[in-house]
Amino acid sequence: MEPIVELIAGSYEQIAFGYRLSTSEKEWTATPDFTHHAHTASVSAVATSNRYIATGSRDETIQIYDMKKRVEHGALLHHDGTISCLEFYGPSHLLSGGQDGLLCVWSTKKWECLKSIRAHKGQVTSLSIHPSGKLALTVGTDKTLRTWNLIDGRSAFIKNIKQNATIVKWSPEGDRYVVVVSDHVDIYNLATATVTSTLTNPKRISSIKFLANSILAVVGDDEKVRVWDINTQKVCCEFEAHDTRVKSVDSFTMDDFCVVVTASNDGFIKMWKLDLETFEPPVLLGQVNSTARLTCLAIWQPSSLQETPIEVKTEPTTSEADTQDVPELAKKRVRISAEEVVIEEQSSPKKKKDGGKKKRKT
Template identity: 75%
Template sequence: MAAVLGLIAGSYEQVTFGYRVNTDEPEWTAKAEFTHHAHTASISAAAASERFVVTGSKDETIQLYDMKKKIEHGALLHHDGTISCLEFYGTSHLLSGGEDGLICVWGTKKWDCLKSIKAHQGQVTSLSVHPSGKIALSVGTDKTLRTWNLTNGRSAFIKNIKRNAHIVRWSPDGDKYVVVVNDEVNIYDLETASVTATMKNPKRISSVKFLNVSYLTRKK
């Protein structure tokens, strides 16, 4: 059986594109699988679970697409402003962050908003859920890094990082996390909440990804 992975891309033209990528050959090939034009403004965030693709936009909505049935699945309305980040926790929950400073926790069974947290005094620029699902990290334009107890929706820890970070990510084992500010990646230890390593890049970093617990890749 061919090794296939799914790829989604959101565009300034308000359209989400879905592809199936065949990874069996030395040169990978992509085949268009679906397009979804549900937004009225450019797409600002995207995430996918086993079944659903969700996209956020400057039109203040989160649009759902059912990849199994190949149909639209409705919209989530709660944020007041651009949707800036989206992340699934498994197949049971979706977290969204927005320009309004809110983090919303959605249940994917009924797609209802289970919690709405006033997370930052300004935009939530990035969020990441711990592998345990019990806590989450967020960064925002108020120059803070915040840890959230997802059980009660309360702040567990606030760190003034004195700069506007635009990416935060947990490692796969949850023992460390990275915070990206422009061209700099800081790696934190969970137990001490201190920086254990710093990497600089010649240009602004647009994304980071842990390949495993030991390797981190970044894109400029």
């Protein structure tokens, strides 16, 4: 029995599309499975868990679609402004970031907002959850990179960067992370919180995806996909995927090879077979034309895996991020192993709680 895989794509036309994959030796087909037209503005972000699909939009709402019951599950109303980023952690939690500078932690059990953090002075442009589920990274238009302890919902450390970053992402093993600024990718070592190397793309970068712990797929304002080895800073593979710029890239594993999925402004979603050992020119497995201007992409695969839940402590008020810069973790040290995350505070001033911000009803 072939595994269940669906391609989920958001569009400028306010619609989220779902396509069920059917695989064969000759050609893969993507059959329309559902359309979710719950937004009143363009879809800006999409994320999937083993049961739910979450879409964020410029209409200030997060819409939830239940893949088990195949029904619209409702809307989450807490952000003011565009929802810029969404990410699930296992089946239990969803994190969202928005134009209002908030980072919100949601429980998928009752869909309540467990924590609302004033993460950035400007927009939260991207977020990424550590594989342990106990730390999260955010970047924003205030030119800062921030690390959050998800156990208590507080800032672990803050690093000033020279420009506004658009993407941040942990590696699969959680030993490093990457930050995208315009056309280059800075690779950070977790132990030192310093840049170890930089990859430069010919065009502005719109999306990235780790295919392995040291292999990174990069797409942007041209028609090509570039696959980098971040250890050697060399391009392992480069191929033309679409007729116009590629908006988003994702991937999943099938048998002994990697499937790279790309979405473009030309309306097409394409599936490419890529061997991560030889990096031979990829083979186009199949494609589907949504006839819409696509903005974002995610893969849905139902799974029985149960990650350890985020144990965030709830508070009645919105927390304000400490604006003090802490280069190279001078104030707080973060030590991560496969099983635990330890935050060791050195002498640092106490943070002031913001009790004047009225929390919006969810």
